[in-house]
Every structure is written in structure tokens, then in C-alpha cells.
Amino acid sequence: MTLMLTAYDCEGPGDARDLARLLAALPRDRLRRLAVLGKTEGTATLNDFSREVAIGAARAAITEQLGAAAMERATLVFSTGCEGVITPFGYLLAELSGDAPRDPAGPPRLALGAASSPPVPLADRGGRAHALAVATAVRAAMADAGATADQVALVFVKSPVLPRRHLADLPPEIGARAGSTAIARAVAALGAGIALGEVAEDRVVDSAIGRDVALHSRRVMAVSGTELANNEVILLANVPGAGGDLRLESAPMADILDAAALLQLARRAGLVPDADGLFTGSTPEALFVKVGVRPGGMVRGRRTTVFESEFDADKHLRPAASGVVGALFGTTRSFITGGAEQQAPAGGGLAAMVVRVPS
Numbered sequence: 356m357t358l359m360l361t362a363y364d365c366e367g368p369g370d371a372r373d374l375a376r377l378l379a380a381l382p383r384d385r386l387r388r389l390a391v392l393g394k395t396e397g398t399a400t401l402n403d404f405s406r407e408v409a410i411g412a413a414r415a416a417i418t419e420q421l422g423a424a425a426m427e428r429a430t431l432v433f434s435t436g437c438e439g440v441i442t443p444f445g446y447l448l449a450e451l452s453g454d455a456p457r458d459p460a461g462p463p464r465l466a467l468g469a470a471s472s473p474p475v476p477l478a479d480r481g482g483r484a485h486a487l488a489v490a491t492a493v494r495a496a497m498a499d500a501g502a503t504a505d506q507v508a509l510v511f512v513k514s515p516v517l518p519r520r521h522l523a524d525l526p527p528e529i530g531a532r533a534g535s536t537a538i539a540r541a542v543a544a545l546g547a548g549i550a551l552g553e554v555a556e557d558r559v560v561d562s563a564i565g566r567d568v569a570l571h572s573r574r575v576m577a578v579s580g581t582e583l584a585n586n587e588v589i590l591l592a593n594v595p596g597a598g599g600d601l602r603l604e605s606a607p608m609a610d611i612l613d614a615a616a617l618l619q620l621a622r623r624a625g626l627v628p629d630a631d632g633l634f635t636g637s638t639p640e641a642l643f644v645k646v647g648v649r650p651g652g653m654v655r656g657r658r659t660t661v662f663e664s665e666f667d668a669d670k671h672l673r674p675a676a677s678g679v680v681g682a683l684f685g686t687t688r689s690f691i692t693g694g695a696e697q698q699a700p701a702g703g704g705l706a707a708m709v710v711r712v713p714s
Contacts, residue, residue: 356387356501357451357599358465360640360709362688365443368395368405371412377447378420385451388467388499389417389429390589392511393445394690399435399669406435407582413445430469430589432513434578434692439674442687446641448589453598457501461596465508465603465709468500468592474584475515477525481532481542482561485586489514489546490556492588497550502592504551508603509574509643509707513587514543516579532564539579541565541696543586548572548697568650568701574605575698576645576705591709601640605707607699610654611646611675617683617706624710635685639708642684646676647695649702669693 359381363373374391391413397405410431417425437443450467472492479485489512497507516539522530532538542564548554553572563570591603606620622628626637648654648668652661661671672693680689695704 356453356457356466356597358467358597358601359449359451359599360601361447362641363445363447364688365395365445368397368408369412371416374413374445374447375416375420378416381421381449382451383421386421386425386449387428387452388450388469389425390448390467390469391429391431391445392448392589392690393433394437394441394443395433395435396437396443397435399667403435406433406580409433410582430471430587432511432578432587432589434690436669436673438670439677440681440687441673441677441689441691444688446690457594457596457598459595463506463593463595463602464597464599465601466500466502466592466594466597468496468498468502468590470495470499470588472586475586477517477533478529480515480517480529481535481538481564483559485542486546486549486559486564489543489586490549492586493547493550493590496588496590497592500590500592500594502590502594506592506594507551507574507590508593509576509591509605510547510551511589512543512547512575512577513583514539514577514579515583515585516581518581535565536579537694537696538565540577540694540698543577544572544575544697545570547575547577565696571697571699573607576643576692577698578692600711601709602712603707603709605705608646608704608706610702611648611672611704612654612679614679614683617680620706620708624708625712626710633683633685638684638686639710641709642680642686642689643707644676644680644689644691644704645695645698646672646691646693646704647699647702648672
């Protein structure tokens, strides 16, 4: 197998012209798996449908360029919000089948796996059963990638949030969970953590989800959306003999301003710093950052208004992180998402980058 990864920019949520161009160049007869990770502009509010527009455009491009059957091998995860200096864009990942089986003695290279769960019943949303459904989907994605848990480098999970108009029909305690983006992210992170062996399954109970800050995954980035009822999983693993020349490295961030962690990660990944010690001339092939702020909004001992203004917390986090990342790497093309509930210690985050390595 060989994994191809290419970025494409968008002029708006419905613009998939560059994606279509990339898809047209793929060898159809060798295509095993497709995934798209996209950042789309929009308000990220309850009546913002930019994500649905972007997904629809991507589906149409895949169907037009590769045929309707290709959608059965495709997983699309889009995240809304390009505040700050984030360019609306997407990463296209395409895994191609090879003529020879993997050599288990070969160097670790990036492999792709994907899976989805059945629709999560409303009564289960945001609870233990939801987390277990995510764990099952992540295990299926590992099998799809031909990877073991220790080889998994990063897992993306998109988890469903119930639109507010449906909450009135649910008991208040269930509605509070089902309609919360924070809980949707937390339950996805814990479920993936169970599958990866990072979180003890017996500790994932309803009362811990979104509350027990000591309980968290370490290789998971979770997002949420009202456009789906199931859990979607895209998994990346460094598998010996996987083929190609890509590798993913990740590192925890102590907080949203942890530039040192990003610089150390870039060096470990093999990127070469410029004369100023930055990486503006050796940007990674893909850059993913998940950021959060401690409950209460304290950052490095001082109060912020992240949770005290008319803007949602995410609308503070994304632009702040985009400035840090853009200054270090000289790029506006980065997949930055806010809300690190149970994806890191309280106030922390996660950074990951894909780089090309010598063959």
C-alpha cells in the first residue's frame, strides 16, 4: 500500500474544484481508501450549514471523478471555523494498493484506516454506550489500516450533536448531553482512548464524561457536528512496510501558547529550522493542532475571557492558535480545532504533523 496526501484550497464551502482536479489524477484501479479532512469557513453556529455544503461538494466531486462506488471507500470529516489566519482548505488522503504485500521488516510508513459506527440512539448520546460505539469503530479502523494499537499515530473522530430543535422531546438529562458539542468531543476521545489502550474502559461511565479531567486520550482529535447521527473515524498509523514516504509524529502541548512543543516536534520529525530557529522554509506536509483552555479560562496563571465573552470559546481558541502556528511555520494552511475535552490534560492540547522521510 502507498498513502498519498495532498492539500487543496477552497474559495468557499461549496468549492471543490481543486479537490476534483486531484481526484481526477488518481489511478482508479488501485484506489483502496479515500479520506478528506477539511476546514471550512463559517460561523460554526447552530444555523450555519457550511459544513453540509462542503461535504455535499466533496461527495459530488468524488462521484463525478471516480464514480458512485468510490463513496463506499470514502470518509469525509469537515470542521467548521477558519477564524484568525486559517485558510479554508482540505487534505485529500488516498491509499493505493500495491503489487507486493507489506514487509514487516520495512520502515514504518503512514497507513490509512477508516470506519463508522451505526447511528447512535438518542438515549445513548454523550454516555457510556456512545463511547463504546466509538471504541468499536476505532478498532475497525485499526483493522482496516492493518495496524496495532501501538502503531496508531493519530485518530480523528467526528461525533454527533443533536440540533437544539430536537432536544425538547428528550428528558432534560439526556438532552443536556446530546446537545453539547463539548460532551460529543469528550465521549469520542474517551471511546477512542479505550480502543487504543489509553483509557480504562471501566472508568468511562456517564458521570466521568466531560467531568473527570484526569481521564483523557493522548492520540485523538475529536470534533462534533449536527450533520451526522453516527461516529466517523479516520485513523493514521505508522506501520512497518506500509510503503510510501510519509510518517506522522505527534506531541502533547501544555497549553495553547506552547510554541516550544511545536518546535521540538518539528525537529523530531526531521524538519530543518531556518536561521531564526523557525520552520518557515520546511513546512510539514500536513499540520494538525487541537487546543483548549482550562475551565475558568486561566492561561499561565492569568485570567482570560475565553469563557466570558459573547463569542464561543472555540472562536477565541482557533485564531489564537492560528497565530502561534502561522508564526512558527509560515503557513496559513493548518488544521486547527478547538475544544480538547478529554483529549489532553486540562488546558492542554495535541499537535501532529505529517512529513516526508527519505526512502
